[in-house]
Amino acid sequence: MALTRRQVTVAALAAAPVALSATGPAQSAPRRAGTLFIAGDSTAAQKYSDAAPETGWGMALPFFLQQDLSVANHAVNGRSSKSFVDEGRLDAILRLIKPGDFLLVQFGHNDEKSEDPTRYTEPWTTYQGYLRRYIEGARAKGARPMLATPVERRRFDAQGNAVTSHGEYPAAMRALAQDERVALLDIQALSIALWQRLGVEETKRYFNWTATEQDNTHFNPPGAIAVARLVAGELLHRRVLAPRDVRRLDAEIPESWITWPSPAAV
Known part of the structure; x- marks a missing residue:
């Protein structure tokens, strides 16, 4: 897989922050205080003390956003674009979302599970069809929808090259984003560039490898x-947010900032 210069640059920033200011095309975007809702699966979801050290990227995203833009993380383990809707979870978001808010949608990992009819979608038909429901629902509420291609798994071939795992789903999402004229955060492309840069052994420190x-x-x-740094960078690059809405893209985030609440506290 050929990587663009931008993919390599953003991947390097995500792995090892350098002194880079948050400037660029997004400077013209208006300020949009409000709430950013996340609809997604276990890779983004809030984790609790019984799952630590497993961490969803949605848990870290607030560290990169200004405090007047809150994050409402509705991502849930094991869900696909279909099962999230069928369980009423999109409806729950749409009851809360309001004009000026954002809906960030990342699915794909569980849509791929053809053995499970409650979750499986076909990339160019039902997957796109369900994603349209998120787009249309957010727009009907005056909120701004955006799509994020599914973050890549840690997979390498015998030569140490990072390999894709999501089949046609990222391409189908990219095409839908273009057709619907919504912002696309290409996390699949950026994350595989990051895993390639880090390599086989170093990536183990980024995934939930334990004893x-x-x-x-x-x-x-x-x-x-x-x-989360990749997501925040894409929010800026795609002009969803302005530079004043994003912070710490060039800063080290201490691991100690991640906390896992007790399930009993929920």
Whole structure:
């Protein structure tokens, strides 16, 4: 897979922040205080103390946004674009979302599970169809929808090259974003560029590898922080947010900032 110069640059920033100011095309975007809602799966979801150190990137995203833009993380483990809708979770967001808010949608990991009819979608038909429901629902409420291609798993071939795992789903989402004229955060392309740059061994520090588990899908704190940095960078690059709405793109985020509440507190 050929990587563009931008993919390599953004991937390097996510892994090892350097002194780079948040300037660029998004300077013309108006300020949009409000709430950013996340609809997604386990890679983004809030995790609790019984799952630590597993960390969803949505847990780290607030560190990169100004405090007047809050994050409402509705991502849930194991959901696809279909099951999230069928369980009424999109409706729950649409009851809360208001004009000036944002809806960030990232699905793909569980849409791929053809053995499970409650979650499976076909990339160019039902997957796009369900994603349209998120777009139309947000627009009907005066909110701004955006699509994020699914973050890549940790997979390498025998030569040490990072390889894709999501089939046609990212391409289908990119095409839909163009057709619907919504912002596309290309996290799949940026994350595989990051894993390629880090390599086979170094990426283990970013995924939920523990003494008892070798998880190549879910993140630990460094991985969640790195992916959240990619998301925040794309929000800026795609002119969803202005530079004044994004912070710390060039700063180290301490792992100690990640906390896992008790499930009993929910």
